[in-house]
Amino acid sequence: MHLEFHQIDAFSERPFGGNPAMVYRLDAWLADELMQRIAAEHNLAETAFLVQEGAAWHIRWFTPTTEVPLCGHATLAAAHALFELYKEPGERIEFICKSGELRVTREGVRLVLDFPAQVPQPLGEPQELAKALGVEALEVLGTDKLLVLLDSEQAVRACKPDFAALAKLPWLGVIITAVGERHDFVSRFFAPAIGIDEDPVTGAAHCSLIPYWAQRLGKQELSAYQCSARGGELLCRLEGERVKIAGHSVLVASGRLWLS
Template identity: 40%
Template sequence: MLKQYVVDAFADKLFEGNPAAICVMQTWADDKLMQLIAMENNLSETAFTVKEGEHYKLRWFTPGGEIDLCGHATLATAFVLMNYVDKNMTKVHFQTLSGELIVTKTDDFYELDFPRFQLQQADITEQMTQVIGFKPVEAWLGRDLICVLEHEEQISKVKIDLENAKKLPGLLLHVSAKSSQYDCISRSFAPKLGVIEDPVCGSGHCHIAPLWSEKLKKSKLVARQASSRGGTLHCSVDKLRVKLAGKAILYSVAELQLPSF
């Protein structure tokens, strides 16, 4: 049997933010099994972690495959380790496909130290407009594609053409706008990974926060993910890194009935 936690990350209360499943293991399971668990959970991310020496190695699986960086599942994993594995821990170093990631706990907040994606401005295409339903005023490309919309009210009205979204450049698609209540507001979609909409996307804000940091001439931002669940990210941006801070809440603990465990 394998214990699995489900945690709402970047959430101030239960049923907000982005849920992630977390499996803390003694040894690594087969990649195929981890993928099957992620598919069975059908959450945007299932994270698997194993302690190796003084650090933890961390991997993230979507229903559509392994991914190189995930913010909310990293926060959720740190939350589980600090509250249910080692309650004296206030900082954890993760070894990942994106290098070393550090999460630090301060009171109820968990701050992630992540790499910053470098963005290049892209041409606005008719295909982008068709996929989003609104014509972007700007488009930017890093690992993901960001389409900037003119008005924040448009963000909640976006209805993605999922099949055609798979033809756009970038791994994920983010739509974003300047916000009156927050610094920026966004939504994130990942049909290429089997995820229709990511409720709160940490790695996406390694694109979104630097973009709005440059636009607003601010190094510290409060960003709102405007999914149906919603979530708030406190962002700090420098030339190479992005720090994302938020809260997390435990939803469930289960035992997976796996013969090898």
């Protein structure tokens, strides 16, 4: 038995940029343990599995160590695979996941994610956070992730966290962010507790970043850059309780996984 897979770099116009995701279109769900083992084998930030049920596509995402409730870049990659490789008709794809309904539309050369906004709430600075990040926070907020405001883009780029210490914090991950020099804001995202020391470009983190910066800057449309080593640019828009996140994507590899 074999399964077809596609590796797609999301939030990038060129190969080897943005955030790579592996995509499997399945006829029926595999056992959870097997999907987790497949994700561990690929060892990318996320592997997405898709099954069509009725008019909608159901989607699940796995890091090398665990299943996650929401992933932006792998959803963008999944939509790219469906549109470009499997010739899904129309200009919009509906996804169903554990976090609810997601939509991806084609707008010119970009794909646009339509995700729920996750408005972060102010927190006191958690014990050990400053030591784990090695930088001073101006503000700390949270949802299922911590959002930490720093004083400059340079501080975001220069941050060298203690990943073992971050993994002990009781949050899914930690976002650091600041006003950008050429973009409205920049960010980085660390999630060692779920097997990802640093995620190259994180759509789900922008579900919190967009409402935060929209309120702080007084604007609904924002340009963003996640300044990891690979890096990625996102065009963002706040629309009520939803966020729109637009980006490019590119196929870099296809192949077969043999199970017997």
